[in-house]
Amino acid sequence: MKEVLVLKDLEQIKAVSQQYRLEILEAFDSSAKTAKQIAEAMHEPHGRVNYHIKMLEKVGIIEFVEEVIKFGVVEKYYAPVAYKLIIDSSAVTLDDEMNDSISKASLAFFETISREFYDSIEHFSSGPSRKISYSTDYYLTEEEAKELYDQLNQVADSYLKGKEQPREGTHRHFAAHMVVPLPPKES
Numbered sequence: 001m002k003e004v005l006v007l008k009d010l011e012q013i014k015a016v017s018q019q020y021r022l023e024i025l026e027a028f029d030s031s032a033k034t035a036k037q038i039a040e041a042m043h044e045p046h047g048r049v050n051y052h053i054k055m056l057e058k059v060g061i062i063e064f065v066e067e068v069i070k071f072g073v074v075e076k077y078y079a080p081v082a083y084k085l086i087i088d089s090s091a092v093t094l095d096d097e098m099n100d101s102i103s104k105a106s107l108a109f110f111e112t113i114s115r116e117f118y119d120s121i122e123h124f125s126s127g128p129s130r131k132i133s134y135s136t137d138y139y140l141t142e143e144e145a146k147e148l149y150d151q152l153n154q155v156a157d158s159y160l161k162g163k164e165q166p167r168e169g170t171h172r173h174f175a176a177h178m179v180v181p182l183p184p185k186e187s
Contacts, residue, residue, distance in 0.1 A: 005082035017104035032079040
């Protein structure tokens with residue numbers, strides 16, 4: 001599995017613009033699984049999950065790994081092609097359809113971040129601490145915003161490398177960082 005898949009293709013960006021498909025990607029939990037295993041983990045119908053896995057495979061976000069025959073039944077295993085997905089709008093031609101798709105994908109990613117945050121609050125009202133940093137009202141050029149995002153990515157990638165699997169004494173965590181343009185303040 002690659003570390004990062006940069007989404008530059010309209011069809012890939014459309015594919016991850018649905019929250020449900022991001023939930024399917026999360027359900028793989030860094031290992032190959034069948035559509036049935038994902039459906040069971042998500043408590044969703046097998047047919048619905050299988051349909052979305054096929055869509056993600058078609059655009060190259062999930063790949064077929066192997067076929068295993070158990071008791072005469074063919075089980076197809078799939079896995080995400082990368083641990084991390086990045087939408088790089090600077091690498092694509094922005095027309096109305098691409099802008100709309102990037103907006104929907106950004107919203108789906110944000111909904112995932114929000115869900116993970118609220119799940120953390122619900123399940124860990126005491127216990128493991130949350131580390132949250134929030135900064136606003138910085139004035140950056142497009143190049144400076146990209147440089148900041150790239151540096152945040154480098155630090156996170158460097159620190160988190162090799163920590164994708166459970167180990168003794170560890171707990172599952174969620175990490176996210178965003179650099180987002182804001183509308184001008186009203187006077």
